[in-house]
Amino acid sequence: MVNSPPTPALGQGERLLLLLLAALLAAGLLWFRGGLHPEAPLERLARQSLDLQVALHNGRPTLVEFYADWCEACRSMAPAMERVEVQHRGQLDVVLLNVDNPRWQAELERYAVNGIPQLELFDATGVAVGRAIGARSAGELQALSDALLSGQPLPQLAGVGQVSALGSDPEPKAAEAGTMASPRSHG
Template sequence: MTGTPESSPLGTAQRWVLVLIAVALAFGLVILRGGIQSESPMEQLARRSLDPQTALTNGRPTLIEFYADWCQVCREMAPSMLELEKKSRDRLDVVLVNVDNPRWQDLVDRYDVNGIPQLNLFNAEGEPRGRSVGLRSPEELQLLTTALLEDQPLPALPGVGNVSQLPASTSADNTLAGASSQSTAGPRSHG
C-alpha cells in the first residue's frame, strides 16, 4: 500500500475539534475587544481629534487630554469624554494627545505632563486657562466645559488649577532671590 494514507475517523474528529476551538477563541477575542465594533471610546476620540495647533487657533475653547493607551483611568474617563465631545462639537475642541507617541513629546514637555490623564484647558484665543490631573466624573467634566464655553472662572475642584502668567522679573526681584532661585528643584527632579 504505497498510495495516499487513509484518513481515520479519529483524525477527522480531531480536526473538527480544532476548528471549533479556533472559532470559539476568535469569538471570545471579539467579545473581549468590545464586540464587532472594536473601536473603544478613547480610540474614537483620538481618531476624531484635531491637531492641537489647529484647535488652539480656530477661535473655539479647547480641552487637550494627555493620555496613554495603557492608562486604566484614561479608559474609564473616555466614554464621558466622548459624550462631551459629541455634545459640544461645534463649540469646543476636544483633543487627545498620546504621551507615548514621540510626535507629541514637545507638547508633553511644554505642558509639563507629569501624570495622566491631564486635561489642559484653553480659552477661545488659545490661551491657557487651567489644568486638571486625574479622573474626572461626567459632572465635573461638564462644569469644566461650561466654564470654558462661558468664559467663566474654572470650578474649584480637587486637582484643578488655574494657569497664571508670571510677571517679568525686575532686577530688584533678581537681587532678592539671589542664588537660591538657581538651585530650585524642578517638578520632575523629585529633589
C-alpha cells in the same frame, strides 16, 4: 479494568439548548466588548481629534487630554470625554495627545506633563486658563467644558487649578528639560 456504563448521546433538544446557550454567550460577549466596533472610546477620540495647533487657533475653547493607551484612568474617563465631545461638537474642541508618541514630546515638556490623565484647558483665543490632573467624573468634565464654553472661571474641583503667565517660561531650558520627569516614569 472496570467497565463504565456508556454515556448516552445528546438528544436533539439538548443539542439545540447547547447551541442556543452558545449563541447567547457569544452575543453577550460581543455586547460586553463594545459590539462590532473594535475601537474603544479612547481610540475613537484620539483618531478624530484635531491637530493641537488647529484647535488652539480656530476660535473655539479647547480641552486637551494627555493620555496613554495603557492608562486605566484614561480608559475609564473616555466614555464621558466622548459624550462631552459629541454634545459640544462645533463649539468645543477635544484633543487627545498620547504621551507614548514621540511626536508630542515638545507638548509634554511645554505643559509639564508628569502624570496622566492631565487636562489642559484653553479659552476660545487659545490662551491656557487651567489644568486638571487626575481622573475626572462625567459631571466634572461637563462642569469644566461648561465653564470653558461660557467663559466663566473653572469650577472648584480637587486637582483643578487656574494657570498664570506670570513667571512662567513656555520653553523649558535645555538643562531643565533633561531632568524633567517623564510622564511614563513611576518612581
